[in-house]
Amino acid sequence: MVNPLRDLPAIDELLRWPELAAVLARVPHRQAVVVARREVAAVRAAVRVGSALPTRAVWVARLTQALTGALRPTLRRVVNGTGVVLHTNLGRAPLDPATLAAVVAVAAGYSTLEYDVVTGHRGSRQEAVAERLVEVTGAEAAYVVNNNAAAVLLMVDALARGAEVVVSRGELVEIGGSFRIPEVMAKGGAVLVEAGATNRTRLADYQVATSERTVAWLKVHQSNFRQVGFTGQVPVAELVAGAHARGLWCLEDLGSGCLVPPATLGLAPEPTVQEVVAAGVDLVCFSGDKLLGGPQAGILAGRRELIERLAKDPLARALRCDKMTLAALDHCLRAYLEGDGWHRLPPLAMLATPLATLAGRARRLAARLRKAAPGLTVRCLRVDSRVGGGAQAEVALASWAVGLRDPERSAAALSAWLRGGEVPVIGRIESDELLLDCRCLLGGDARVISDRLAAW
Known part of the structure; x- marks a missing residue:
């Protein structure tokens, strides 16, 4: 029986593929080698437990994504649509x-x-x-x-x-x-x-x-x-x-x-x-x-x-x-x-934002998203925000969110798409609907969300 691992491409071979030339031109060679080795190691581990070798097209897509990711800073700005003001995983207080x-x-x-x-x-x-x-x-x-x-x-x-x-x-x-x-x-x-x-x-x-x-x-x-x-x-x-x-x-x-x-x-x-x-x-x-x-x-x-x-x-x-x-x-x-x-101070201002202000923010965002992604079902709805950061655990803050649904795809897929942008957009899913709570949105966040959804 032929061992499929023998068909794994060599690192130097991968880095000479013309399909990767554009992204490789932006990545330092030493870093590109590290990324390629990591991807080959991951494929090797998957093949050993029964997965098939990727096609050349899959290799190109996988390496392009990995190399592009290597260009990004380790810490990046995100849009906080979770409604959790002091979100520990998102860096707490802006x-x-x-x-x-x-x-x-x-x-x-x-x-x-x-x-x-x-x-x-x-x-x-x-x-x-x-x-x-x-x-x-x-x-x-x-x-x-x-x-x-x-x-x-x-x-x-x-x-x-x-x-x-x-x-x-x-x-x-x-x-x-x-x-x-x-x-x-x-x-x-x-x-x-x-x-x-x-x-x-x-x-x-x-x-x-x-x-x-x-x-x-x-x-x-x-x-x-x-x-x-x-x-x-x-x-x-x-x-x-x-x-x-x-x-x-x-x-x-x-x-x-x-x-x-x-x-x-x-x-x-x-x-x-x-x-x-x-x-x-x-x-x-x-x-x-x-x-x-x-x-x-x-x-x-x-x-x-x-x-x-x-x-x-x-x-x-x-x-x-x-x-x-x-x-x-x-x-x-x-x-x-x-x-x-x-x-x-942004966190305190967010906590003190009147409900009427949040409702207006939600209506404006919803109108923008309907134009950007006409295939989505977009609505405004009342939700509860949280303080976060281990503070006031029992307090639910009345807020407004924009809810997004795709009639043909799941809320999880939509959420993954928003997270995959240059500026990741983080929301929360309830009953297969992606919610973007407007309490924690900062200046420019609405544009980031609409630009990403326009390509959905």
Whole structure:
């Protein structure tokens, strides 16, 4: 029996095919070799389990697609038609143009990252953004690391390594990607002591769980899930008073870290960072790229002496942010000092968009798509958006979407076609209808969608 693997084309042979000359002219030869080897290896594996060898035409189509894909950046802009504002897989919070300009200004050349222009000596990369955080939150001091899990890790390592920290059983959360609060605390060297029950924890439970080795009580905000029914957790003010009465620190992982009243964004009640600081929590940590509306960062705010301890911890350098993150965060924070300036932050503006505005946006998009793709059935419909990013998991935001159907092809095929464009369009499918929620659409997105559908 003839082994079909003997008929696999050699790499140099493939790269000499005239049908590939046009795309190969745009791809560096070294990269083209890597792509060709990967495709040949994939075909070899498929043939070994019974697949037939591709025809020359299939080879050309496959390699053209792979080589064209190699020209694209690894990270690309997409159109978010899912209705999930802080979509983790799509990069969470988009930044506003002014913030982007601030990032470009420091990234394109040299900057004052760690230089004091007044003294002419070395400065601190934390100082400027920390001052801004103090102004916004009302805390004594602040510190920034690269994400909120890092903030929890640094807080535990600097303040509780080798000691006990009491946490309610109802707050032993998984923050995503299989990373759990108990594991983060163990990595920081703390001994976790559970208090209360999964659904109810009282102040007395914290007191019973406290020993001479305890240094802190930690409250973890239930941002990515909600408990209902016979439930109860200790209010933060009571927790602060109880901890301080025993000479302990009260720490809080606030998760999403909202800096404006949630009701102004159409969200369910939850404490803002300012309220937690005012309640007397010794140290609170939260994310920069969730309800704050900025870049990925982990922010710690609270008592000056504790922030100084964090800054001296060896982990602080390993977890520090770069100049682009600090520039973006600093500029985003300015918005909160401008009254209603937070409206210029895209995620917050999306959350606060009135339903009537979304309905108008949907009608205009639908009219455009009917012209671009007359073979599709296009309609406007009421849907629910989500906050995303592990924030306000139970909140459904009333929104409007454009629904697309092809009488001859599936919604899955239509969705794959939109994802395959130069700028991928990401929607969601319900009842074999592709929905494009209008809440998260940015300027120029409607044109991207219509141009892609015009070729459907």
